[in-house]
Amino acid sequence: xxxxxxxxxxxxxxxxxxxxxxxxxxxxxxxxxxxxxxxxxxxxxxxxxxxxxxxxxxxxxxxxxxxxxxxxxxxxxxxxxxxxxxxxxxxxxxxxxxxx
Numbered sequence: 001x002x003x004x005x006x007x008x009x010x011x012x013x014x015x016x017x018x019x020x021x022x023x024x025x026x027x028x029x030x031x032x033x034x035x036x037x038x039x040x041x042x043x044x045x046x047x048x049x050x051x052x053x054x055x056x057x058x059x060x061x062x063x064x065x066x067x068x069x070x071x072x073x074x075x076x077x078x079x080x081x082x083x084x085x086x087x088x089x090x091x092x093x094x095x096x097x098x099x100x
Contacts, residue, residue, distance in 0.1 A: 014039050014056065020094075021062045021069065028070055028092060035098035037063075037077065048077060066094050 017039040023029050038047055040062040041054030056062070067073050073092035076082045085093060 017056075017062055021066045030091065031093050033093075033095040033097070035096065037096035037098060040096060063094065063096065066092075 017036070020029060020032060037049075038052060038055045040056070041047065042056045042059045042061055043054050044059075045054050045061065046052070047054065054061075063075050067075050070092040072090055073094070074081075074085055074090045076085065076093065076095040077097065082095060
């Protein structure tokens with residue numbers, strides 16, 4: 001039972017990550033801050049902060065896709081990148097702080 005719940009939770013989080021990028025309403029989500037960065041990067045890329053690979057099996061880097069999809073957007077993953085956001089030039093921000 002525990003294994004089934006864990007597998008469901010894992011796949012559910014991967015689906016949520018995909019839905020954030022493919023959000024079909026308006027001009028998209030303007031601000032998202034959360035954890036779980038590895039759900040957004042492919043399993044052959046390393047997390048920028050930890051020596052762990054991403055978890056996506058579809059080969060997609062959803063963080064790069066999100067930034068490419070929205071003009072004037074920023075991806076932040078630490079305090080330094082967050083502090084560099086120019087509020088006058090950025091319309092969409094995605095921030096993924098933790099790899100898990």
